[in-house]
Amino acid sequence: MKSGTIHGINSSAGFTLMELMTTLVIVAILAVLATNMRGVFQENQISSYAQDLMGSLQLARSEAVTRSTRITVCKRDSSNPNQCATTGRWDNGWLVFVDENNNATVAKTADILRVHEALKDEFDLYGSGNDIENYVSFIAAGFPRKKGGNLQSGSLVLCDPRGYNNHARKIIIYTSGRMRLVKAGDKEDTVGPTTCP
Secondary structure: OOOOEEOOEEOOOOOOHHHHHHHHHHHHHHHHHHHHHHHHHHHHHHHHHHHHHHHHHHHHHHHHHHHOOOEEEEEEOOOOOOOEOOOOOHHHOEEEEEOOOOOOOOOOOOOEEEEEOOOOOOOEEEEEOOOOOOEEEEOOOOOEEOOOOOEOOEEEEEEOOOOOOOOOEEEEEOOOOOEEEEEOOOOOOOOOOOOOO
């Protein structure tokens, strides 16, 4: 029997300590990269959703002024996606439509200007203040008003599994019709809730 073999098997066939350490380092690096990539994905997705919602609100305000009529943005009903919901959150997406009856309800003949699909499961979107839990409605002068005519203001908060601080987005809606998109924890984050559901 030759030296260094056992029954014809080379005794150096196992991992050396150096090879094992190198493998563990590579696995650790890949785990860190995977975690960071998930954070990058979440950051990109939450920013995209926030921009979509801000764009829908700006469209509603602009169309209200242009058409000289009420335009409403409401959360979609999960069982009837071309209707507004009066329960739940905004996670099922939203509609922008010409509010013919001034009641935050999609009439049969209503012109639907934009439809946004439901958010991915890990994202939460909810409204706070002056019926913004259900809708935001702009009159012909560009001001947000409740369906009864009273002033409307508040915020819409978008969250992901990372929670509120430094991750969530908030759209603040002022009675003047001005809107501001802020990142949670910014110095401009001064209106509305500061938590995620």
